[in-house]
Structures are given as structure tokens and as C-alpha cells.
Amino acid sequence: MTQNLVYLNGEYVPADQAKISIFDGAISLGMTVTESTRTFGHQPYRLRDHIDRLYLSLKAARFDAGMTQDELEKLTLEVWEKNKPNYDAGTDAWIIHNITPGQWVPSSGQKPADSASTVMIITLPLDLSYWADFYQTGCHAVTPFTRIQPAQSLDARIKNRSRFIYTLAESEVKLVDPKAQSLLLDTDGYLSENKGGNFFLVSNNRIRTPSTINCLDGISRQSIFTLGEKLNIPVEECQLLPYDVTTADEAFFTSTPYCIMPATKFNGLEIGDGKVGPITKQLIAAWSDLVGVDIIEQAQASKAS
Structure with a gap:
């Protein structure tokens, strides 16, 4: 090329x-x-x-x-x-x-x-090959020892190039599972974000996500609010604790490259039934329709090439 x-x-x-x-x-x-x-x-x-x-x-x-x-x-x-x-x-x-x-x-x-x-x-x-399998199996979300910096020190809404904290976090969760994806907590123990994306969970047919007081207001995150409204699925932002993930029905990350990455395990425990959930699948299909590209198919083709 x-x-x-x-x-x-x-x-x-x-x-x-x-x-x-x-x-x-x-x-x-x-x-x-x-x-x-x-x-x-x-x-x-x-x-x-x-x-x-x-x-x-x-x-x-x-x-x-x-x-x-x-x-x-x-x-x-x-x-x-x-x-x-x-x-x-x-x-x-x-x-x-x-x-x-x-x-x-x-x-x-x-x-x-x-x-x-x-x-x-x-x-x-x-290159979407790294995420391709997660659309089918879901990823393993793990909370690292490293915490996200407080908004009083550096507001997460200022999108900056430094990945020092996130790289430390990723290296820590990889000790638990080589394919684990970090889900950072803030200094009060609330869910924040991962190295390049936002986090959502689904409970009782409602989608919930951490508020932007401690995480980036992702453009892909915003897309979930739009798609949720289109699908008549309530989406709300709130403070969330690890307990909320452990007891959720479904969970997923969002980010620019992969759009939606299902999560089926959290700190070693299955989320819901341990499979990619129906609302997550609905959202992926709706996003694919919106952009005219089959998101899963494109990722799988990237892995095959």
C-alpha cells in the first residue's frame, strides 16, 4: 500500500x-x-x-x-x-x-x-482483528489496582493523548487474563471507563452507564443514547459500583473502532448467563443499519485477512 x-x-x-x-x-x-x-x-x-x-x-x-x-x-x-x-x-x-x-x-x-x-x-x-472474537464470546472485564485520576486533578472530559494510567491498568488486568479488558474505578470505588472506551450494563431491560463526572463523554457513548431511544430502550447515566456489574443481565464497552464490545464476564464471574445478551445484539444490529456496514462481519473479515 x-x-x-x-x-x-x-x-x-x-x-x-x-x-x-x-x-x-x-x-x-x-x-x-x-x-x-x-x-x-x-x-x-x-x-x-x-x-x-x-x-x-x-x-x-x-x-x-x-x-x-x-x-x-x-x-x-x-x-x-x-x-x-x-x-x-x-x-x-x-x-x-x-x-x-x-x-x-x-x-x-x-x-x-x-x-x-x-x-x-x-x-x-x-485493524479490527483484535476485537473480532468478542462479538461472539464477549470479553472479560476486570478492575485493575490503578484508579482513574480524580476529576479535580484532570477532568476525564479533556481527551488527551496520555495513556500512562490506562497502560498500567491494562498490564494489571492482563495478569488475571491475557485477553482481559480493564474497567477502571475512580478513587471512591465507582465505575469509570477503560483505556479507550465507555462502559454500559443492562439490568431489567434498562441500559445504565457511569456519568461523565469521572469518564470521557464518548461519541460512541452518545450513539448508545440515540440508538436506545430509537429502540425504545431506556438509557440512563448514574453512579455504578462493581456490584451492579456482577448482578447485571448484560454488559458492553463502546469505543470508536469496535463500536460495541460485549462483556460476558466480570472479575471472573459470568455476567447474566455468560453469553452476549439480546439487547447488546439489538444495539449492534441497529448501529450496523445506521452506518450501512455490518460491524461484526467487518471485524471478522479483518481477522481473516
């Missing part, structure tokens, strides 16, 4: 030639605001929603992209059009935005007056 072009600060460069300074805020401060959008049938899904959330994160982080939301949306679609010929009909893409505050002077810890933010737009093939 021809190498993708990366947008980097006003230029298009081959991916293997895209470089930033070691003094960029991404490296010297660990400070990057990010978004990841995916395509369905090569059409970006809810791109403007992702961009709008990106700008809320930028405002909270107190730096900007140096362009308007409309300009970034237009530029993103231009990047995708340049790279789309590299993707065959069955392969969809990640569209990734990474924005940093730009250069910082190491000796003073200050941003030079003439240093603009660093803006990166990247497309990558969407």
Missing part, C-alpha cells in the same frame, strides 16, 4: 518523514489534546462531533489549534481524500487529530511568543 500522507503544521509529508521537535509540548510536557474518528464505508462518522469535542478539550487545556472548527473540518476531509485511494473497499480508517501547545524553552519552561501550536492529522488502516 502506498504510504499515507500526514498533515503536519501546514505541510503534507509521508508518514515516515513526519517529525516534531524534542522541545515540543507533546514531549517536554506530555501535553497533547486528541481525537480519533473512524470511517464506515470510507465515510467519516460523526466527524464534526469529534471536532467539536476537540475544541472543548482545547479550551479547557488553554491552548488552541490556530484555526476554526470549520477550517479544521475542511482540512481533515482534504487529508482523508488524499489518502483514501490507499484503502481498499473493505478497509476503513482511523482519522486522528493530535494538537500540542507547540515549542517550549527547556531552561525557562515557557512558551516562546512566536511558537504556534503543533497540529497533526493522521489516517491509519483500521
Whole structure:
């Protein structure tokens, strides 16, 4: 496949030639605001929603992209059009935005007056093979020792590139089960999120999910509220404890790449009857209808290729 072009600060460069300074805020401060959008049938899904959330994160982080939301949306679609010929009909893409505050002077810890933010737009093939089996078997959700940072320290609604906490959590749950998926708790013991997605459970034909006081307000999370309304299934956000998962009928994660990942086990115990539940299946089917792509079939094809 021809190498993708990366947008980097006003230029298009081959991916293997895209470089930033070691003094960029991404490296010297660990400070990057990010978004990841995916395509369905090569059409970006809810791109403007992702961009709008990106700008809320930028405002909270107190730096900007140096362009308007409309300009970034237009530029993103231009990047995708340049790279789309590299993707065959069955392969969809990640569209990734990474924005940093730009250069910082190491000796003073200050941003030079003439240093603009660093803006990166990247497309990558969407490899769904890792999640393919979970649509049939469900995954094993495990609570790690590591806790999500309190909102008073870093609000989870600021979507940032740091995955230090999540990587620690993932390494801990893999000691329990090599294929386990982390379900982090906050410092009060309430359910939060996992390394890249939100969590939902189903009890008595009602869908419940943690409130955004301690987790990201995911775009895929928002899609569940929309689909629930369409299917006449109540969806509510609330504080949830591990007990609620243990006694639930069904559970699942949501995230941009896989959309819905069923969970059939929690900390070693079966959730419900230990099988992917009917409401979870309804939601996956409804999402597939919405985007015109069979989500399960695409993931299985990705694994087979």
C-alpha cells in the first residue's frame, strides 16, 4: 500500500518523514489534546462531533489549534481524500487529530511568543482483528489496582493523548487474563471507563452507564443514547459500583473502532448467563443499519485477512 500522507503544521509529508521537535509540548510536557474518528464505508462518522469535542478539550487545556472548527473540518476531509485511494473497499480508517501547545524553552519552561501550536492529522488502516472474537464470546472485564485520576486533578472530559494510567491498568488486568479488558474505578470505588472506551450494563431491560463526572463523554457513548431511544430502550447515566456489574443481565464497552464490545464476564464471574445478551445484539444490529456496514462481519473479515 502506498504510504499515507500526514498533515503536519501546514505541510503534507509521508508518514515516515513526519517529525516534531524534542522541545515540543507533546514531549517536554506530555501535553497533547486528541481525537480519533473512524470511517464506515470510507465515510467519516460523526466527524464534526469529534471536532467539536476537540475544541472543548482545547479550551479547557488553554491552548488552541490556530484555526476554526470549520477550517479544521475542511482540512481533515482534504487529508482523508488524499489518502483514501490507499484503502481498499473493505478497509476503513482511523482519522486522528493530535494538537500540542507547540515549542517550549527547556531552561525557562515557557512558551516562546512566536511558537504556534503543533497540529497533526493522521489516517491509519483500521485493524479490527483484535476485537473480532468478542462479538461472539464477549470479553472479560476486570478492575485493575490503578484508579482513574480524580476529576479535580484532570477532568476525564479533556481527551488527551496520555495513556500512562490506562497502560498500567491494562498490564494489571492482563495478569488475571491475557485477553482481559480493564474497567477502571475512580478513587471512591465507582465505575469509570477503560483505556479507550465507555462502559454500559443492562439490568431489567434498562441500559445504565457511569456519568461523565469521572469518564470521557464518548461519541460512541452518545450513539448508545440515540440508538436506545430509537429502540425504545431506556438509557440512563448514574453512579455504578462493581456490584451492579456482577448482578447485571448484560454488559458492553463502546469505543470508536469496535463500536460495541460485549462483556460476558466480570472479575471472573459470568455476567447474566455468560453469553452476549439480546439487547447488546439489538444495539449492534441497529448501529450496523445506521452506518450501512455490518460491524461484526467487518471485524471478522479483518481477522481473516
